[in-house]
Amino acid sequence: MKRALGWTGISLLVAGAAVAVLSGGPAVADAEVQSSLVEDFAFPGADEILAEHGLRLYTGDGHVEFVPAEDETCSAGLIRVTASLPDEPYRAVYCFKTSGARGFLTMEVPNTFLVRAAAVAVQATAVVPEEGAGGDPVREVYEVPANRAVSIEAGSGADAPPAVLVELRFGDW
Template identity: 30%
Template sequence: MRKLTMTAALIAAGATILGGAAAALAEAAADESPQALVEDYTYPGAAQVEADRGIKLIKGDGNIMLADCGADPNLPPADVILVQTTAVGSPDKTNHCFKATGASGVLSMEIGEVYFIRGEAGRTVGAKVETQDATPVVETERVDPGEWQPIGVGQGRGDGTLLELRYPYVS
């Protein structure tokens, strides 16, 4: 009987040790699992774009992206949104093109000295602009497909800073 009791005690002790080891392994595995990915919609490569081009791209949904203006930056393809500024420098400092994809899109930014925005063929875009009038005003301009929308000094007003491009346009 004594041998049976001793065997039962050893089995119980072994089970306790194995149970503790299994719990420790499970906890270690949980600690090593990948962290959840949280999308903050920050524009990829924004710091480099700001250093190279002097424009600040903040965040968006990925459906409006900075694009190449083509061989002639003063006359880019019709399938891009063109933002023109009065900034001094080469065409890549004054003309900024954006490619829009999908049914909707948004990109927040800060592009100063904007005076014209040309709409992309095929979609109407809302351009949120801060104009430095006597009292600064933030308003959304409608930019129709292929049309040139004057902004800020292009309207005979103060400097305009483009804060956001968004489509579809909602008044």
């Protein structure tokens, strides 16, 4: 008997929902519609960071965060990325804070020539256009030991193309 009542209740619920949908149902204001719960990993405030600091950030998991440099320096507890600029001050310094056991951030930092890790080792991925071979870009992954700096190679040839840092990653993946 309980099973029959259960199926009857479910049938009535489905039928009621179908009638509501087919008849237009209750109007729901745009403000009441829930947004998707799917994470897109877009970096919050990326447009403001680009406008204020010239740094293009794309996606991340929230465990690598941009921190504005003070007087072109980063504290010892931050990752430091240094890039050359064509005009004064001729270099840009970007700092990043890490949290958690692992994290990543994708970005675009043209003319990168140095990455210094904080207390945790970092993998820095740079793209360098390859001379010849149709100019196909080459992805290089640099292992940066904790509290150490590693040079990012610009490429090969007499007029070496600049490296573009595209990702910082730390922890076990």
